[in-house]
Amino acid sequence: MAQYSSHLLCLLLSIISILSFGQTEATTIASLVPKSLYDSMFIHKDNTACPANGFYTYESFVEATRRFPRFGSVGSLETRRREVAAFLAQISHETTGGWPTAPDGPYAWGLCFKEEVNPQSNYCDSSNTEWPCFSNKTYQGRGPIQLSWNYNYGPAGRALGFDGLRNPETVSNNSVIAFQTALWFWMTEQSPKPSCHDVMIGRYRPTTADLAANRTGGFGLTTNIINGGLECGIPGDGRVNDRIGYFQRYAGLFNVATGPNLDCEKQRPFA
Known part of the structure; x- marks a missing residue:
């Protein structure tokens, strides 16, 4: 029982430490x-x-x-x-x-x-097979950093938890994700x-x-x-x-x- 209580105490302290760290950050x-x-x-x-x-x-x-x-x-x-x-x-x-x-x-x-004005193309690099473009989707500049091209939308979406290739318009519809794409580009x-x-x-x-x-x-x-x-x-x-x-x-x-x-x-x- 004493050993169990010790483990429980350590777990609680760890949780408090994580929460405190998150609050500070x-x-x-x-x-x-x-x-x-x-x-x-x-x-x-x-x-x-x-x-x-x-x-x-x-x-x-x-x-x-x-x-x-x-x-x-x-x-x-x-x-x-x-x-x-x-x-x-x-x-x-x-x-x-x-x-x-x-x-x-x-x-x-x-x-x-929040979105590029008069984009000159759909910003699809069809040669990039790792991050393929989807039909009827465009990858022009969106958000604070004006995220552009399928090879940026794909990895940004994967890192941030949205489908950047199928739903690139998320960047101009969700302000938190929009800022996150700019920070992702800045930090990566x-x-x-x-x-x-x-x-x-x-x-x-x-x-x-x-x-x-x-x-x-x-x-x-x-x-x-x-x-x-x-x-x-x-x-x-x-x-x-x-x-x-x-x-x-x-x-x-x-x-x-x-x-x-x-x-x-x-x-x-x-x-």
Whole structure:
């Protein structure tokens, strides 16, 4: 009986420890990004001019981070704030509704869209047999990171518990899953690309190929990871500058330095 009681006590303590850990991790983002800060970043996300108005709620953002407890929780407070600012900057550019003379400036209009406007194709790579496309389904940009292509919808869906290939529209219909797809992309290494998370917490170690391509650590490398094939290696690219503008604004709101290597104009894209 004493041995049984001892085992029961250990089990209860383990459960309490797990619950306490989960509570701590779940509140990490809420402490780093209180609702007042979130609202000050995304001033116009619920503007009636934004197609995504009412979709990207603070509560959905915080809930989505529960699945990725290492997001915004690794390193010093400065590192954690910088990573979150970088992530929010990247998703802001991907969903921006801003323009140069927009009210409150061009960087106050993040999270305005939840789906790509006028997609140029169905984003189906038919040569990818591991993640096959389904008829009458399109894989254009959806959600905060504008998840695109069947080879991203498939693994994202598998990781997050929805059928990304048969039901890609889930990303633009469920705000928690939408945020989770952005976090999945941010946190997941896709060789030869490192994860954006590892880059922003200083864990990235360039390979010989990275060094030859001038792929140095910093915010610019996360742009290369996200859309380098279209934006990097181009001096003064406006899309890159828009990403940087959001990052600089958010870093200021977080009261944290941006760090070096903000652009990717001298970097070669990943293969």
